Amino acid sequence: MSENYDVVVIGGGPGGYVCAIRAAQLGLKVACVEKRGALGGTCLNVGCIPSKALLHSSHLFEEASEHFDTHGIEVSKPKVNLEKMMARKDKVVDSNVKGIEFLFKKNKVTYVKGAGEITSPTSVKVALLDGGEETLNAKNIVIATGSEVTPLPGVEIDEKNIVSSTGALTLPKVPKKMVVIGAGVIGLELGSVWRRLGAEVTVVEFLDRILPGMDGELVKQTQRIFAKQGLDFKLGHKVTSAKTTKSGVTLTVEPSKGGDAEELKADVVLVAIGRRPYTTGLGLDKVGVELDERGRVKTDEYFQTNIGGIFAIGDTIVGPMLAHKAEEDGVALAEMIAGEEGHVDYGKVPGVVYTWPEVASVGKTEEQLKEEGVEYAVGKFPFTANGRAKAMESTDGFVKLLEDQKTHRVVGAHIVGPAAGDLIAEVVLAMEYGASAEDIARTCHAHPALGETVKEAALDAGKRAIHM
């Protein structure tokens, strides 16, 4: 049994499902193949959504435990009902997943439940979850199979004592001591969750800084804030082996540059050193689709692989491994396949860390600008000087804008503070239009709102902040 489609998307995550829906909106006949049994990919099922649900729940718990008193709200020491917290998280995930299924029905995207394998540039064989096989004929095939956790040699993940992010989202109880390996976004977010719920958390990081790739000043401040919250950091160290015993996990840790090893004991260890593209089982080597040295599918700027008619997007290709980047890829590709223009500017994809305070970044860091020899101006504004932040008791952090002095365009923004992930959106839009800091400064921002910090930082770039 075989059906003919204009586009077959393999993978129903943010890249895949968005690509499918957009293509369908443009009048193409689309099928989306997903083997998880649920749409939404890593993001909805074991990534973005469940982690944000737990982050919010744990944030409320910490507010109630530590900060209600300041507001004159007197409660007895709150307790964590982890089962209930997890159940709520599952409900949130479930409603999102069902939402995607509904969108597929609405847009007439055929949802094929099974594992897809590319058997030729125009056909995808699906091993159906219900049993049996189906072949889909496709004029265009989109690889949107996302990524998987990068394993750490010597520290084998069993999702019980040594967990990946997936396991960290479903721990049966709050660990007494947790070690997070990797101070990237995922490690810091999940480390924050369990710290708030009562665990003693140590983050071990190979480099001598957290959040690799982000602006240096930003991460230094951020680390200070997290340390104040009680997150323990062991930077410049690597974990060489792990031994699981009855009492927990014993890690062997040594300095990254080499040196004396030491032992670190924990109840739960979270391996969060990164993610890598997932293309297993797609039959790529048989069809001849080339990967690069990092396992990413090689594509040109039109998402086209080396085999005509086969494309790839999202975490399987170059670019930031972020859900919204995958979505942009998906839309651009769907539009190109439908004969329109498509383009994604990876330099304007924001990155957010959903801790509290949040951390958000878009564009160039100061280090990058210095390296490129670009003359730039800096505008900074602390949340301590923002009325709303003061009223909210959330004054840690600052907004930093970077403006190229030749073109007078904003080329980067770095924020740590309340709602940073939402505040950054204004700057991304400004950058899309080639706006200058002055343009942002001359745009009316509501008062008293957190967004004023962006306006004041913009004023500071021109050396004329009013509230500082």
Place this chain on the structure above:
Amino acid sequence: MATEVKVPTLGESVTEATIAKWYKKVGDAVAADEPIVELETDKVTVEVNAPVAGAIVELVAGEGDEVEVGALIAMIKEGAEGAAPAKEEKAEAPEESKKEEPKKEEPKKEEAKPAAAPAASAPAASTSANTDHPLPPAVRKLVEDKNLDPSKIPATGKDGRLTKGDVLNFLEGGGSAPRAAAAAPAAPAAPKPERELREGEERVKMSKLRQTIARRLKEAQNTAAMLTTYNEVDMTNLLACRNQYKDGFEKKHGVKLGFMSFFIKACTTALNEWPAVNAEIDGNSFIYKNYCDIGVAVGTPQGLVVPVIRSAEKKTFADLESTIVDFGKRARDGKLGMDEMTGGSFTISNGGVFGSLLSSPILNAPQSGILGMHKTQMRPVAIDGKVEIRPMMYLALSYDHRIIDGREAVSFLVRVKECIENPERILLDI
């Protein structure tokens, strides 16, 4: 990565050019510094070379289009070998999607207007701002504070919007686009509807160069109080001098001894004595010059161009002759530079090569005088009461009466005549 090719700086006060001819089409390979297009400006045609070796992926403007200095006109993909895409074409391409394989190096031939730049390239400077969009706040402030016309500023923002940088860079480059039309550039008045052609008539659009020549001629006429004084010169002695020394001259200097060097020297002698003829009116002042930058008019298939010999009074006869030969050759090849055609203080025009006996040249604004040379013709003249047949040339000096009075003009021309009739006068300054 695609490299942008932009319209280069063309000379002071030259803000735009017309694409006269593309030497390359999309897909062609180019070497670094190979000329890819010919641009026509007010004064000269200029070639633009490829900045890198590669293949043309896009031509943003078409032949006949007007483009501004700094505007993007082409995109070159570095290193790419011509138009053949490396990847295999999809044989099973769908019929319904007209471009299901996103464009590679092939241009969108169907589109008449220049296509948007390919996905990976940086924003290109459009020719002028798209003023349909509201101005960003910083731009609005600048435009209002500095009284600018946004539609005249090249824009690099999204969809042709202006950015703050666009305006600042425009101001830095000395641009001024006054909003209230002050001294409006001599643009044609509201274009009349073109009249219908009758049987046997053919309409040919004027080239940019010709339109500009036309405009400047009228400007000269409308500005200066222009009139012409005439005289005649007996070429006997000059011809004799030339015949005597021409072989030795060519042997020593490698260039033919013509008449122009003598005429230029005669003029520099006379200009030195009658500085008003070498001067210029600027507002309510005269500007006197203590150098003679002599423009020598050269006819080319595209029209008259006037390259300038700098400090002609200091140059030797050999220098003058070889400079003129070089100018002539490069003028016909269209390879004269902008800086070679501006800033002259006096012009000599020779209508005699075409057979003109007598004419009244038009001034080369903002100069105040122009000498017209004509055909040397054997004529009977009265010498010491007898009729003699002499080789005679009429000379004409058109001049601006606002700065040069009749006595000065006539005396200048008489002095030129004297120096030609007895060339040793140039040597002796007498």
